[in-house]
Amino acid sequence: MQKNTLMFVLFSTIFLLAWYMFFQPTPQQQMLSQTQNEQKIEQTNNSAVVQDNKQILQNADKTKVSGQQLVKEEEIIVETEKYKVVFTNKGAAVKNWYIRESNGALVDLVLPEASPVLANFPGSVYEIAEKTDSKIVFSYTFMQDWKITKIFDLSKDYLHSATVKLEKLRQDAKLPDIDFDWGPGLGTDDKELKENVSVTRVLGYTSTRPSKLEKIKEQNNPAQIYKWTAIDNRYFLAAFIPDNSLNFSNVGMIKQNKRTAPIYMLSAKVKQEEQVQTFSFKFYVGPKSYSYLKTFDMGLEKTVDFGFFGFLGRIAMSVLFAIYGLTNNYGWAIIIMTILIQILVLPLTLKTFKSTAAMKKIQPIIKDLQTKYKNDPKRLQVEMMNLYRTQKVNPFGGCLPLFLQLPIFWALFTTLRNAYELRYAPWVLWVKDLSASDSLFYMGSISFNLLPLIMGLGMFLQQKMTTATSDPTQRKMMYIMPLIFTLMFWGFPSGLVLYWLTNSVVSMIVQFFVLRKEENR
Numbered sequence: 216m217q218k219n220t221l222m223f224v225l226f227s228t229i230f231l232l233a234w235y236m237f238f239q240p241t242p243q244q245q246m247l248s249q250t251q252n253e254q255k256i257e258q259t260n261n262s263a264v265v266q267d268n269k270q271i272l273q274n275a276d277k278t279k280v281s282g283q284q285l286v287k288e289e290e291i292i293v294e295t296e297k298y299k300v301v302f303t304n305k306g307a308a309v310k311n312w313y314i315r316e317s318n319g320a321l322v323d324l325v326l327p328e329a330s331p332v333l334a335n336f337p338g339s340v341y342e343i344a345e346k347t348d349s350k351i352v353f354s355y356t357f358m359q360d361w362k363i364t365k366i367f368d369l370s371k372d373y374l375h376s377a378t379v380k381l382e383k384l385r386q387d388a389k390l391p392d393i394d395f396d397w398g399p400g401l402g403t404d405d406k407e408l409k410e411n412v413s414v415t416r417v418l419g420y421t422s423t424r425p426s427k428l429e430k431i432k433e434q435n436n437p438a439q440i441y442k443w444t445a446i447d448n449r450y451f452l453a454a455f456i457p458d459n460s461l462n463f464s465n466v467g468m469i470k471q472n473k474r475t476a477p478i479y480m481l482s483a484k485v486k487q488e489e490q491v492q493t494f495s496f497k498f499y500v501g502p503k504s505y506s507y508l509k510t511f512d513m514g515l516e517k518t519v520d521f522g523f524f525g526f527l528g529r530i531a532m533s534v535l536f537a538i539y540g541l542t543n544n545y546g547w548a549i550i551i552m553t554i555l556i557q558i559l560v561l562p563l564t565l566k567t568f569k570s571t572a573a574m575k576k577i578q579p580i581i582k583d584l585q586t587k588y589k590n591d592p593k594r595l596q597v598e599m600m601n602l603y604r605t606q607k608v609n610p611f612g613g614c615l616p617l618f619l620q621l622p623i624f625w626a627l628f629t630t631l632r633n634a635y636e637l638r639y640a641p642w643v644l645w646v647k648d649l650s651a652s653d654s655l656f657y658m659g660s661i662s663f664n665l666l667p668l669i670m671g672l673g674m675f676l677q678q679k680m681t682t683a684t685s686d687p688t689q690r691k692m693m694y695i696m697p698l699i700f701t702l703m704f705w706g707f708p709s710g711l712v713l714y715w716l717t718n719s720v721v722s723m724i725v726q727f728f729v730l731r732k733e734e735n736r
C-alpha cells in the first residue's frame with residue numbers, strides 16, 4: 216500500500232476508534248432503586264418548606280378522607296395512534312409514557328427506576344376531578360391550608376400542555392415549592408439501553424439572540440434564560456416550554472455520578488404573598504425526528520446531533536429526505552446519496568488515485584535507491600527528492616485530497632447514526648431496520664451480520680489494488696485494516712454500514728479505471 220494512503224487509513228481508523236471508545240456506550244450500570252431516587256430528589260430540593268410538608272403529606276395520606284370515603288390510588292390510561300400514557304392520581308404523575316413506533320412497537324420513555332415522573336408531592340393521593348380522552352384534572356387539598364389543581368391537556372400528536380394552579384385556603388398558610396422532574400434518564404428501546412446512560416443529556420435553548428443549544432451541567436440555572444429545556448437521548452426527547460418563563464425560578468440537572476443518567480428538574484417560582492398562582496407549560500414527549508421537530512419552529516430540531524460538521528450533516532439530511540421522496544426507501548436513498556457525493560468529490564478522488572498510480576510506477580526505482588544508499592540517509596533523501604521532482608510526483612498528492620473529503624464522510628457518518636427516520640426502515644431482504652445491525656441469523660448469542668463482512672471484503676480488494684510496495688509491514692497493514700474496520704462496524708446500524716460499503720464500491724470502480732488508464736500510458 217502506498218505510504219501516504221496508509222497514513223490516511225491509519226488516521227481514519229484511530230479517529231473512528233477513539234470515537235467508538237470514548238463516545239460509544241458502556242454497559243448500563245446497575246440502576247438506582249426507587250427509594251434512592253426519591254432520597255436524591257429530596258436532598259437536592261431547594262426549600263425547607265417542602266421538606267417539612269412532604270413528611271406531613273405522607274402521614275396525612277394514610278388518613279385522608281374526601282366525602283367520607285378514602286381516596287385510593289387509581290391509574291388512568293390515555294391512548295392514541297402515536298402514544299399511550301399511564302397516569303396515576305398518586306402525585307398526579309406519569310407512570311409510563313409509551314411512544315408507538317412505525318412497526319407498532321411501544322417504547323416507554325419513563326425508565327422503571329424513574330417512574331413516576333412529573334409528580335408533585337409523590338406521597339399524596341389526588342382526587343380525579345375530570346377525566347376525558349384528552350384532559351385529566353387532578354385535585355388535592357392539604358389540611359385546609361392550600362389546594363393544588365393539576366391539569367394535563369393532551370393532543371393527538373406529541374406536543375401537550377400542563378397547568379398547575381396553587382391557591383391558599385387560609386391567609387397565613389405556607390405554600391410548598393413546586394417542581395417538575397423527569398428521570399433519572401429517558402427511556403428507549405432494548406437495543407439502545409446499553410448506551411443510554413452515556414448519551415442522555417439535559418439541554419436548554421437560550422432566549423438570547425442568536426439562540427443556541429446548551430448542555431446543562433449544573434443543578435441551579437435561572438429558568439428565564441431559556442426558551443425551553445429538555446432531557447433527551449439518541450432518538451427521543453422530552454422538552455418543556457413555559458408559557459411564561461418568569462413564573463419559573465430554576466432549571467437543573469442532577470446526577471449522582473458519571474455512571475448514572477441525569478435527572479431533569481424545573482422549579483416553579485412560588486410567591487408566599489399571592490393568594491392564587493398558576494404555572495403552565497407546553498411539553499413535547501416523542502421522537503427526535505428532524506423534519507417533524509422543525510415544523511414547530513421552536514428550535515427543537517437542534518436536539519438532533521449532527522456532530523462537529525453539523526452544517527454538512529444538515530445538508531446531507533435534506534438531500535436524504537429529498538431522495539427518499541422519490542424512492543420511498545431509505546436504503547436506496549442512502550446508496551443514491553453516497554453515489555452523488557462521490558460524483559461531487561470526483562476531482563479529489565481522481566487526484567488521489569492518479570497520485571497512487573504514479574507512486575506505484577516509481578516503486579522499483581525507489582527500492583533501488585533504498586538499497587544503494589541504505590548506509591547514507593542524507594544522500595537517500597536528496598535522491599528521493601530528485602526522483603519526485605523529475606517524475607513530477609508529489610508523495611503527499613494522494614493524502615491531501617483524502618483529508619479534504621474526511622469532513623464530508625464524517626458528517627454523513629454522524630448523521631446516519633442519529634437519524635430517527637431510519638428506525639425500523641427496511642432496505643431489502645434481511646435488512647429490516649437501518650438503525651440496527653443487519654442480523655442475518657444468530658449463533659447462540661452472537662449475531663451474524665452480513666453487510667460488515669461484505670464491506671470488509673470490499674476494503675481488502677480495494678487496498679490490494681492500491682498496493683505499491685513490497686514492504687512486509689505495509690503488506691500486513693493491508694490485511695489488518697479491513698479486519699479492524701469489519702470488527703468496528705460489526706455492531707453499527709446497517710444504514711451506516713450500507714453508506715460505507717457503497718462508498719468503498721464506488722471508490723473501487725473509479726480506482727480500477729484510473730489505474731488501468733495509467734498502466735496503458
